[in-house]
Amino acid sequence: MPELADRKKCTGCTACQSVCSSDCIEMKADSHGFTFPVINRNKCIECRKCEKACPVLNLEGVPDQNTIAFAAYSLNRELREKSSSGGIWGELAKEILDRHGHVYGAAYDRDYSVKHICVTNVSDLHKLQGAKYSQSELAGIFKEIKVKLEMGILILFSGTPCQTAGLKMYLNKEYDHLICVDFVCHGVPSPMAWKQYVLYRAREDNHGELPLSVNMRSKETGWSRYQYSNVYQYGNNSMYSKKSTEDLFMKLFTADFINRESCAACQFKGYDRVSDITLGDFWGVWDIAPEMDDNEGTSLVLIHSDKGADIFESLSDRIKCRRITLEQASRQNPSLIQSSDSKKERKKVLDEISCGNMKDINRLLDSTDGRLRISMIQRNISACVRRAVHRISHSRNEKR
Numbered sequence: 001m002p003e004l005a006d007r008k009k010c011t012g013c014t015a016c017q018s019v020c021s022s023d024c025i026e027m028k029a030d031s032h033g034f035t036f037p038v039i040n041r042n043k044c045i046e047c048r049k050c051e052k053a054c055p056v057l058n059l060e061g062v063p064d065q066n067t068i069a070f071a072a073y074s075l076n077r078e079l080r081e082k083s084s085s086g087g088i089w090g091e092l093a094k095e096i097l098d099r100h101g102h103v104y105g106a107a108y109d110r111d112y113s114v115k116h117i118c119v120t121n122v123s124d125l126h127k128l129q130g131a132k133y134s135q136s137e138l139a140g141i142f143k144e145i146k147v148k149l150e151m152g153i154l155i156l157f158s159g160t161p162c163q164t165a166g167l168k169m170y171l172n173k174e175y176d177h178l179i180c181v182d183f184v185c186h187g188v189p190s191p192m193a194w195k196q197y198v199l200y201r202a203r204e205d206n207h208g209e210l211p212l213s214v215n216m217r218s219k220e221t222g223w224s225r226y227q228y229s230n231v232y233q234y235g236n237n238s239m240y241s242k243k244s245t246e247d248l249f250m251k252l253f254t255a256d257f258i259n260r261e262s263c264a265a266c267q268f269k270g271y272d273r274v275s276d277i278t279l280g281d282f283w284g285v286w287d288i289a290p291e292m293d294d295n296e297g298t299s300l301v302l303i304h305s306d307k308g309a310d311i312f313e314s315l316s317d318r319i320k321c322r323r324i325t326l327e328q329a330s331r332q333n334p335s336l337i338q339s340s341d342s343k344k345e346r347k348k349v350l351d352e353i354s355c356g357n358m359k360d361i362n363r364l365l366d367s368t369d370g371r372l373r374i375s376m377i378q379r380n381i382s383a384c385v386r387r388a389v390h391r392i393s394h395s396r397n398e399k400r
């Protein structure tokens with residue numbers, strides 16, 4: 001019988017399920033809402049295609065791609081405002097739609113679960129814009145993309161680095177008309193925790209009625225120096241608005257209490273990636289390239305391939321950009337090269353949330369605050385060491 005990646009490493013990317021020709025793998029959610037493949041042993045014909053498609057079991061390391069980095073933002077104010085950072089993803093997506101391509105990304109469903117969907121029309125692009133802090137569901141998406149690629153349709157896929165690696169492993173073939181965009185990823189939060197939090201907010205803010213819209217990356221309080229806020233808009237003109245540094249869900253996310261277990265040992269980080277382009281928030285731009293920071297959001301852009309370079313070049317009259325070094329790119333954004341922490345209290349926190357005890361979590365956070373500060377200092381020190389190692393190995397490669 002095939003042996004898939006163990007639970008600590010499995011990212012839930014769906015490559016194994018998508019490649020299974022006897023349809024015997026089901027993605028099942030655990031009590032924290034993270035999905036894992038379950039093989040129906042009675043139906044399995046032991047072809048082992050699932051093992052071969054797993055990006056975790058077949059880690060090869062990405063060769064040096066001469067990755068280059070930019071600070072960039074869109075000149076379209078409206079588009080940029082709806083985006084998490086500088087709106088470069090929105091510009092790329094528009095370019096693909098202009099060329100009659102199809103764009104895949106993560107959107108909220110009616111109940112605020114997060115799912116990958118396909119957009120073919122600019123008027124629907126807003127559904128994909130902005131970061132959603134829950135691991136997105138990919139059910140059926142890889143197969144759908146393959147069918148379209150075989151028909152010759154231009155595709156832009158965007159997702160987490162592990163989802164992108166999963167898609168590439170499943171396809172097992174290079175397509176000139178597939179552009180993959182991943183992002184600098186801190187980790188993916190539990191879908192269960194996210195849903196519980198939306199329900200909790202609805203109870204606290206609006207007698208249990210779900211919000212009409214949620215924006216986890218509102219720039220109404222600014223963007224620079226992590227000033228963005230979370231805004232939940234309700235039907236009766238009421239709203240909840242909090243700086244992300246003060247919002248309970250964002251505190252749990254950034255302090256690594258609710259991420260998928262595999263995020264603590266992420267294998268898909270680094271300057272070189274399987275994607276064509278990597279996007280991120282250019283945290284630290286205010287120190288590194290202050291002329292690129294107007295408090296409206298600046299993207300970090302890493303270009304890994306000729307395809308990525310070509311499409312980024314085609315945006316040149318719609319964006320402002322400046323070349324930076326890789327060291328500048330990661331200086332204040334450790335998530336580019338470093339996994340999130342593995343928190344001892346993670347299971348306890350998630351178990352409490354799954355019982356609906358959102359209020360008790362506040363107390364737990366307070367009691368771990370001291371330890372949290374220490375672990376953040378440790379994290380920053382180890383990020384400095386890693387960056388130094390990366391710098392040395394890159395400068396050696398450049399000299400060769």
Ligand SMILES: Cc1cc2nc3c(=O)[nH]c(=O)nc-3n(C[C@H](O)[C@H](O)[C@H](O)COP(=O)(O)OP(=O)(O)OC[C@H]3O[C@@H](n4cnc5c(N)ncnc54)[C@H](O)[C@@H]3O)c2cc1C
Nearest residue numbers: 083084085087088089105106129130132158186280281335
């Ligand atoms: C869970 C998560 C963690 C992140 N962590 C960091 C970080 O530590 N450091 C950093 O610099 N940047 C991080 N980012 C990326 C950053 O917030 C922006 O998404 C990125 O800078 C692109 O911004 P943009 O303005 O160009 O476009 P945006 O309009 O903000 O980007 C939208 C794109 O993001 C995709 N997306 C949104 N939510 C999800 C999701 N849950 N799963 C898969 N794809 C999704 C959409 O499909 C769409 O393609 C994270 C994003 C997410 C979703």
